[in-house]
Each structure stands twice: as structure tokens, then as C-alpha cells.
Amino acid sequence: MRLSRYFLPTLKENPTEAQIVSHRLMLRSGMIRQSSAGIYSWLPIGLRVLKKIEQIVREEQNAMECQEVLMPTIQPAELWRQSDRYDDYGPEMLRITDRHGREMLYGPTNEEQITEIFANSIRSYRDLPQMFYHIQWKFRDEIRPRFGVMRGREFLMKDAYSFDLNAQSARKSYNKFFVSYLKTYAKLGLTAIPMAADTGPIGGDMSHEFLILADTGESEIACHKNYLEMDLSGQNINYVDDLQSEVDRCTAEYAASDEKRDKAVEKDLGDDLRIARGIEVGHIFYFGTKYSDKLGATVSGPNGEEITVEMGSYGIGVSRLAGAIIEASHDENGIIWPKEVAPFHVGLINLKVEDHNCQHVCDKTYGNLVRAGTDTLYDDRNLRVGSKFADMDLIGLPWQLIVGPRNLKHGNVELKNRRTGEIEDISLESAMARLTT
Numbered sequence: 001m002r003l004s005r006y007f008l009p010t011l012k013e014n015p016t017e018a019q020i021v022s023h024r025l026m027l028r029s030g031m032i033r034q035s036s037a038g039i040y041s042w043l044p045i046g047l048r049v050l051k052k053i054e055q056i057v058r059e060e061q062n063a064m065e066c067q068e069v070l071m072p073t074i075q076p077a078e079l080w081r082q083s084d085r086y087d088d089y090g091p092e093m094l095r096i097t098d099r100h101g102r103e104m105l106y107g108p109t110n111e112e113q114i115t116e117i118f119a120n121s122i123r124s125y126r127d128l129p130q131m132f133y134h135i136q137w138k139f140r141d142e143i144r145p146r147f148g149v150m151r152g153r154e155f156l157m158k159d160a161y162s163f164d165l166n167a168q169s170a171r172k173s174y175n176k177f178f179v180s181y182l183k184t185y186a187k188l189g190l191t192a193i194p195m196a197a198d199t200g201p202i203g204g205d206m207s208h209e210f211l212i213l214a215d216t217g218e219s220e221i222a223c224h225k226n227y228l229e230m231d232l233s234g235q236n237i238n239y240v241d242d243l244q245s246e247v248d249r250c251t252a253e254y255a256a257s258d259e260k261r262d263k264a265v266e267k268d269l270g271d272d273l274r275i276a277r278g279i280e281v282g283h284i285f286y287f288g289t290k291y292s293d294k295l296g297a298t299v300s301g302p303n304g305e306e307i308t309v310e311m312g313s314y315g316i317g318v319s320r321l322a323g324a325i326i327e328a329s330h331d332e333n334g335i336i337w338p339k340e341v342a343p344f345h346v347g348l349i350n351l352k353v354e355d356h357n358c359q360h361v362c363d364k365t366y367g368n369l370v371r372a373g374t375d376t377l378y379d380d381r382n383l384r385v386g387s388k389f390a391d392m393d394l395i396g397l398p399w400q401l402i403v404g405p406r407n408l409k410h411g412n413v414e415l416k417n418r419r420t421g422e423i424e425d426i427s428l429e430s431a432m433a434r435l436t437t
Contacts, residue, residue, distance in 0.1 A: 001344070002366075003379040007044050009033075010391055020216050022323035023148030025335050029395045031322070038145025038153030045395060046322070048343035050156065053188065053321050054135055056340065057158045060184040064176050064239045066131040066160055071113050073137055077103035079112040083294050092140045106139040111291050111313055114161045118309070119297040125165050125307065128299065129173055133160035135318060149323045150218070150279070156319040162312045163297070167288065170310035174206070174286045175243035177314040179234045181210055181282050182250065186233035188321065189338030190328065192281055193227050195255045206286040211257065211278030214327040221278045222261050224253035228274060279324045286312040335396030336419050344377040346435050347397040349389070351404035353382045362403050365428065372436040393418070401431055 011028040018024040026032045031046030042050055058068065077095070080086035086093075086105075094106040107113065114132055122130065135158045145153050162173035178194065185192040192210040211221060213228075230250075237246050254265050257278065266273050289308045291297070301307045317324075322341075329336045339345065346369065350362040362380065369376040377397065379388050392400050402414035407425065415431045416423045 001377055003377055004381050006377070008391075008395070009043070010394060012390075018148065020147050020150065020327070021330055022150060022216075022326040025326055025330060025394070026148055026323065029335060032149065038142055038151070040149060040152065040154075042319075045343045049322050049337070049341055050319060052341045052343075053325075054156070054158075054318050056187045057184055057316055057318060058135065060180050060187065061133045061158070061160060063183075064131070064180050066133045066180075068134060069114075069117075069132050070134050071107075071110050071117075071136060073107055073139070074104050075107045075110075075113055077105055079116055079295070080105065083112050083115075083291055085112070092142065094139050094141050107136075108138055108140045109313070109315070110134070110136075110159055111161065111311075112295065115291045115295040115297050115311070118163055119292075119295055122163070123299055125299045125301050128163060128165045128309065129169055130163045131160060131173060131176075133158060133314075147218070147323070149319050150327075152319070155317060158316040158318055160314040162314070163292075164310045165299070165301075165307060167310055170286060170288070170312060172243070174284065174312050175247050176239055177284050177312070178208065178247050178250075179237050179239075179243050181284065181314075181316065182232050182234040183237075184316065185210065185212070185281065186235060187340060188325065189340050190281070190325065191232055193221070193223060193232070193255050193278065194250055195221065195223075195257050196251075196260055197257065197283065208251075208284050209257065209280050210282035211280050212324055212328055213276050214279050214324065215277060216327050217277035217279040219257045219278050219280065220275065221255065221257050222266050222273060222275055223255035224269060225272050225274050226253050227255055279320075279327060280317075281321055281324050282314075282316045284312065284314040286310075330396070333390075334394035337396045337398060339398045342375075342398050343395070344375040344397050346374060346376050346399040346401055347392045347395075348376055348378045349392060349400060349402045350378075350380050351385055351388070351402065353380060355405045357408055358403055358405055361408060361428070365401070365403070365432070368432060369435065372432075374436050399435060401435065403428075 009030045014024045015027045018027055030043055032040040032042055035041055077086055096104050098104055138157045139154050142153050164170035164173055190212050192212050194208045194210050197207045197209040232250055288310050292309045292311050298306045298308050326335050348366055350358055352358045366378045398418055400416040407413055412425050413428050413431050414423050
């Protein structure tokens with residue numbers, strides 16, 4: 001994409017309404033613009049990031065044979081009355097009435113909707129277990145939306161649901177999602193620490209939340225120092241394996257967020273205790289028959305008996321992850337995107353567009369990068385060099401390929417690694433080989 005034709009409304013100054021780094025940088029880099037309190041439009045460069053995060057989440061759900069569906073944003077109030085959550089959920093739920101007087105709501109989550117689908121479709125224990133997910137916009141009417149996409153009212157979420165014949169099988173499904181989340185965050189370039197958590201309005205008997213460490217995190221966490229060095233990626237784990245040992249390994253040491261902290265345990269840890277701040281990027285729940293019992297999700301068992309299925313739900317904040325990654329990966333000049341989710345892999349900078357040779361080399365290089373399948377943002381604007389460098393650092397692409405008349409005299413270009421700041425003066429051929437492999 002040529003930057004001269006690309007909609008990238010960057011800002012030089014920090015917006016006064018932005019209180020945290022990710023909100024400031026998402027506004028300044030032209031990723032988002034506020035529509036109303038806690039609701040944002042995603043602009044081209046932000047949407048590219050969002051779609052890449054979404055795809056990584058999708059691929060990992062598919063790998064564990066969780067089936068993708070798409071449920072509506074608007075749900076009937078009657079379903080939530082059946083589960084006894086309509087009145088209990090509170091003012092965060094946006095309630096509406098259609099032209100026929102039917103009470104509806106903008107879904108904050110989908111336990112009721114997916115349970116109704118299951119109850120109306122699956123009758124035999126032979127069809128279990130089942131796992132479904134979708135990636136859909138949600139709405140929760142936060143009393144004080146803040147921190148940009150980190151605590152907005154409208155957000156993109158991956159929510160998944162498992163249905164099992166008994167508690168033992170349900171625990172196996174829970175463990176699959178637990179390990180899937182570790183793999184997902186690793187693919188996003190993050191390390192997320194799993195912590196036992198309260199179940200909140202979702203309900204249930206067992207829950208874990210996943211937090212990534214960031215100085216600006218909204219939660220204070222306490223954990224054993226080993227978590228700062230432990231490999232939590234689960235990359236070598238197969239979903240047909242017994243995953244309990246992997247879950248046990250990843251939860252063996254003490255780790256707790258605000259509401260779960262145990263001061264006595266922390267005192268015993270002594271020098272092994274680490275206090276940090278974290279950002280929640282995922283939450284999983286096992287809640288047994290809480291929804292299936294009330295919504296009639298039953299199957300016929302091996303002996304013809306009626307069995308109420310066991311359920312769990314599993315959420316990842318896709319849009320929230322965009323902000324969380326920035327909180328964990330930035331410097332004073334802007335965002336530093338992990339290559340897995342960067343909107344473009346390389347920023348090609350023409351330092352002097354009036355120079356015929358510079359223009360020729362840049363145009364040819366851009367064409368070669370595109371043909372090689374390398375996502376490239378080509379800064380062909382006729383602006384001062386300082387503005388070009390500032391914008392490229394701000395949007396945080398992994399590589400900058402800098403072409404100027406001085407280096408071209410020797411057949412060279414500059415290649416900058418955004419994460420390390422290292423700049424190499426190398427041949428164009430060497431740079432191209434590195435960027436296209």
C-alpha cells in the first residue's frame with residue numbers, strides 16, 4: 001500500500017482524553033477514532049491488526065476441533081429470563097424493545113443462545129462432546145468506560161462453549177481450552193499467566209483468567225518468580241493428549257490477582273514473591289449444569305436415561321488484545337508490534353521522492369516486495385524526512401527499509417529493526433533477502 005493513498009490520520013500530540021499508553025498510541029497512530037463513550041471506529045491500519053489477532057485466535061480454536069458458528073448480537077430477553085440472568089445481570093446489559101413490543105437485549109455474552117441451539121438440535125450422548133465458538137461484537141454498558149479499547153462498551157470477543165456428558169469429560173474440555181489459550185498468546189508474541197479467578201456473573205465452580213504483565217495493567221498480581229521465566233506456550237502439546245499434567249504444571253506455583261490474593265502464602269514465599277501489574281486477556285469457566293438445566297439441554301444416555309449436559313464457556317477479548325499488546329510492547333517513539341500481528345511487515349521509506357533514481361529503486365523494490373507476499377507500507381509522500389521517520393516509528397512496523405540518494409551511490413540501503421533500534425547499512429539485495437524469507 002502506498003502511504004500517499006492510505007488513510008492514516010496520525011496525530012503529533014497526545015490526546016488529552018487518553019489516560020494510558022495504548023489509548024494514546026492507538027489514537028495517535030490512526031488505528032481508531034471514538035464514536036461515542038467507549039465505542040470506537042477501527043480505521044484501516046487498526047483493522048488490519050484486529051483481523052490478524054482474530055485470525056490467530058481462530059486458527060487455534062480450529063486446531064482443537066472447536067467449530068465456528070456466528071450468533072446474533074441481538075438476543076431475546078425471554079432466553080435470559082429462563083436462565084434467571086435477565087434481572088440479575090445489572091445495568092451493564094443494554095435492554096431494548098422492538099417495534100412489536102418484544103423485549104430484546106444487545107448480547108454481553110452467549111451462554112443462553114448457544115444452549116438453546118444445543119437443546120434444540122442434539123439429543124444423544126453419542127453426539128458428545130461438542131465445542132462451538134464464534135467471534136462477535138459484544139456490548140456491556142460500563143458505568144465509566146475508559147482506557148480506550150481496554151475498557152470499552154462495545155468490543156470484539158471470541159467466546160466458546162463446551163457440552164459434555166459428565167464432569168470428568170467436561171474437565172477434559174476445560175483443559176483443552178486452557179492449553180489452547182496458552183498457545184494462542186504465544187502465537188501473539190505474549191506470555192499470559194493463568195490465575196484462579198472468581199466466576200462473577202457467568203457463574204460456576206472453576207475459573208481461570210489469563211493476564212499478561214504490563215506496568216500499566218489495571219490489576220495488581222502476585223506470583224512466584226518462576227512465572228517470569230516459565231515456558232507457558234504449550235507449543236509441544238497435542239490436543240489428543242491428556243492435558244491435565246500440562247494444566248497442573250502451569251498452575252503449580254502461586255499466582256493470584258487482586259480478589260484471590262492470600263497474604264499468608266505470599267509471606268511464606270519471601271524472596272520468591274513478585275508483585276506486578278497485569279492485563280486480563282482471557283477468562284475460562286466451568287459451570288456444570290447451570291444453564292443446561294434451566295434451558296433443557298439434555299441428551300439420552302446409554303441406557304435411555306435423560307442426562308443434563310455439563311458446560312463451560314471460554315472468552316478472549318480480541319479487540320482488547322490490540323491494546324494489551326501495545327501496553328506490553330512500546331517505547332517513547334510509539335508502538336512496537338510483534339511480527340505476528342503487525343499491520344504491515346515492512347515500511348519502505350523514500351527519503352527523496354524528487355530524486356529520479358530514488359523513485360525508480362523504491363518503486364521497483366515495492367513491486368518486488370508485494371510480489372513476494374511481504375506486507376509493505378510504502379511511504380512515497382513528499383514530506384520532510386523527520387516526519388516520515390516519526391510516523392514509521394509511531395505505527396511500529398517490525399522493519400523499516402530506508403532508501404536515500406547518498407547510500408544508493410554505493411548500492412546500499414538502510415534496514416532498521418524497530419524493536420532493537422539497530423540500523424544496518426547493507427546492500428539492497430541483502431535487505432530484500434532478509435525481508436522476503
